[in-house]
Amino acid sequence: MAELLTSKKLAIKVVLCLAVLAVVMGFCALKGTEKISLTKVFAGPGENTDYDIFVGVRLPRIILAALVGAALACSGVALQAILRNPLADPYILGISSGAGLGVIIAILSGISWSFWGGSPMAVFAFAGSLATVWLVWYVGRFAGKSQVTSLLLAGVVVNAFFSAVIMFLTSVANSQQLRATIYWLMGNITEKDWSVLLISAACILAGITGLFTICHRLNVLSFGEEQAKKLGVNTERTRVLAFGFAAFITAIAVSLSGLIGFVGLIIPHAVRLVFGPDHRQLLPLSAITGSTFLVIADTLARTVFGQEQLPVGVITAIAGGPFFLVLLARYSRKVSWLK
């Protein structure tokens, strides 16, 4: 029984991974079109351009990327578990199209008020995602006996319907509005205020902590509803909690940065391939790996083409795909040295 997870082993792995994340974040914050040096940054504020760029521009953006990466990866873990479907990702139940619809309505209507520091796009995206999730959950619950299948079906149908509405609306939009919409749909990380960051960080961390408390139940739930019940798990409650927390953190991530694809799908798989399927370990390590991955991807997005910035969603798909295939080939026969 040497290989079994204990809280101590997990703590060590989490600390190691956090250290890697911190190094990556620090390194990425120094990279950019404007060259800055670490010694100058440490000189502190006041007449110090390097410090202003580091603290005022780079750091918030990098922290944002880390938050979004963690949220998407954790949401993917939770949804793959409750849907018992390895193809599930944070957007599978229609969150993407709901948020997209919210954003395009915000852009077309030209609303300009803001809420808690969030832009109208962010507010509409958040509202759109939560409304869609509620709709899918509501329809899925009453659609049939096999909840998993009816949830998935409801998600697919709602997704298809809202996508059609989005296409209709984009076809009547003017080119300026169109560009803003498409950039958002591709997933785009931009500089945000510290106040927005703090609120989002609190919400996302709370959501991830909530998910962490049900991780051992997710383990049992991946054996199916009946077995989980026989092992003393309140499956209904577990699923509501997992679904609720996942939807909440995804909605925040989406309202912050648009539809960044791929992170929520491949990060849980990558971590599972290396560390095994135990959710108590999979969730925290996926959060940290997701953060690291998105920080690197965003740094590439803002540096590869000099002044011209790419949407980070393009980078996650282009870099993430091949990386994941290599990992799959390497680990599909289980290696035990990292477990």
Added chain:
Amino acid sequence: MSGIIKVENLSFGYTPQNTILKNLSFEVVPGAFVGIAGPNGAGKTTLLNLLCGLLSSDAGSIRIAAADIDSYSVKELARKAAVVASEFVPVFDFTVEETVMMGRTPYLGTFGFESEADRQIAVEALNATDTGHFASRPLGSLSSGERQRVFIARALAQNADILLLDEPTSFLDLKHQVGIYDLLKATQVEKGKTIVTVTHDINLAAQYCDKILLLGADGTYEYGCAGDIFSPEQIKKVFGVRVFVGKVGREKFFIPLGKFSKDSRQISEKANNDGPAGTLP
């Protein structure tokens, strides 16, 4: 001694027009080994699902350890009764030890980490079922016999007084069938567990079970010692099949004989001539 499982006037149907269990009453004493037999559709698995709280009855009551089954929470019930059914293997590759460890789920706290004591119980369960030597293999790579033993190990790790099993030997070869029943008997005798198993194999049931609950397809039932319940007449009545009956020592054995069985006619003639040990109704 009062029953650890007490079923009174239990009725259940999946639709109101079609009740499959009617006015069923029986009692299982602590430490007994009970077999539930009967034809397909008689409600054997349904009864098991009622006993573990997956289904709830239309009428009548089930008492587990002297308390009504509805008074237990899902978690509390899982500490009283562990279930082994035809188990689904998940897409994610959990190992044998991880799976057995999940038997401790009803005892875990908020963050769900096992204590050293939990670990010890899981090791004992692995050893008792002889699954320890492939503990680190993924579940998907096991044979059906090995996997069945792993699920029994998980049920043992649950540390419940009652063990409910649904056809634990289906798809297993002779050696593994006997192996599973020996394992169940050992847990009954050594650990004092109460075992209730659904089975299609009346010969194994006769050899291992103390009591038999024979459910008929028409809602009738018989409950008693294996020797009394399994008679050629009963089997003919409940299963609608002629059987050849023999006796090894204490218990009878039964060979079902269909219309075109090789020995079908031979046995009939023999029975007519001298009516020996082997008889047909």
